[in-house]
Amino acid sequence: MNVPQHSPDYFVPSMSWHPARAALALLGVMFSLAGWINGQTWAPIVFSLSLAALACVLWRWFGDAIAESERGLYGKRIDASYRWSMSGFIFSEVMFFSALFGALFYARAVVAPMLADFDHKLLWPEFSALWPNAGPAELTPPFEAMGPWPIPTINTALLLSSGATLTVAHHALRDGQRRAAIFWLAATVGLGFCFLCLQGYEYRHAYRELNLKLSSGVYGSIFFLLTGFHGFHVMLGVLMLTVVLMRLARGHFRPDHHFAFEGAAWYWHFVDVVWLGLYVVVYWL
Template identity: 45%
Template sequence: MSTHEHYYVPAQSGWPIVGAIGLFLIAFGAGHYVAQIDTYGHGGWGIYVLLAGIATILYMITGWFRTVINESMTGLYSSQMDRSFRQGMSWFIFSEVMFFGAFFGALFFIRMFSVPWLGGEFHYTSTHEFLWPNFVAEWPLVKTPKGDTTQAMPWHGLPLYNTIILLVSSVTLHFAHVALEKGKRSALKAWLAATIVLGLCFLYLQAHEYIHAYTELGLTLESGVYGNTFFMLTGFHGLHVTIGTIFLITLFIRILKGHFSPDKHFAFQAGSWYWHFVDVVWLCLFVFVYVL
């Protein structure tokens, strides 16, 4: 007689509601902060709402991770549940691909259609003569409609260093994954710790890049469409690197507690998938935002 595998159904949870509130506070606070920011980078009360939203999200992540880890370690999950997790993570990464695809699509449309159109490349219309008669169709646009001039962020220097850092971090994470599958706990800890350090280095250098952009290049969110696309793409990527680093730190703590085995470690695999995805996105950013 065949036996049926049990399928664990979690109890109702309030964490999604907490996460929704946190995301609302982040969106509301960030919008008001950007609207209130001045030439010196100082904003109004929006920054406090933004920080409250970030704190709420961190609280949600901590509590939700604790719940899922406890359920996993007590043996409540079955192989079907494991397949559900894999499908869920796959669809989540696909949604992230679509998320960045929208911003890359906006960048390509601006560069391939909007800029040439304003420069009068499409001869069947003379609208550009009324909108911006002296417009020069070049990218990046270093002059705004108000007449302000900025400087483009070069690809060498900090962006190149960060590219190398992320590429190396993918290699170290792969070695950590191989060590886990072979049961080499010491090598696993060393390679994963190296990956976390590289992720933190990336965030540190990106913060310096933003400071350099604002204080020396005059490149801000108000620097026309170039400044908007630059900070939106690199900023959202930096947010994903932050989330990925938190994910890896959580995995490292679990490894120190003896969690995971060579044949049961999907949480580590999910973190690896996410980190490699973030690295691929950065390579696209480096090419299309910095180099081209």
């Protein structure tokens, strides 16, 4: 597609129903999820339909944005808006994971020693502040902690390698080497998919062989929250990069105009950094 040389100073989109439809779909998702948690039989069906409706709205919404970009309607001001928006989104994700890491620190460095001090010996005389533990009353069945080898270490190598292949793909795109960019971006997507498959196998191993579950005290809750939310973010990153790969194969992007690629790359590198912290704090310490 030929892109006009002169884009408008600031593009103002036309009226759209996408925000209202997305809000209604999100309302359906949250309402049905609340019903599902409370055992309502209709909730799983409504949840699935609402989630599918949200996916359709986002598909059309992002499709409109891609079409506007390819028509050359986005200038430097819009580019700056997208960059600031993506930066704010990633900052919100940093705060989200900071809260989860903070919960781990609080449970391990504050609550566990407090429950093991002299004032609590009369209530729980057998409790010790070792990590992980099953809680002061030992109400949870025995379990084993997840170690760093082999799956978490292999996943670390996969994510670090994917960050390298993504950087190579970005440099290839900036140099105008589209085929090389497609190859290295496809390698990045493949590495991310392998990470998700191995994490699924890790969860299966945790449940069946280690008896480590979401209900395994504070350790099990924090372990699955941290690794599960990170896996969810990896899935989103793989989805973003897959869309970028499809667009790249269709001839989208230019060496000087490819923010969608850059935004997805920012997100992927953020996921890499979070995993490094998670790998050290959860699996090693």
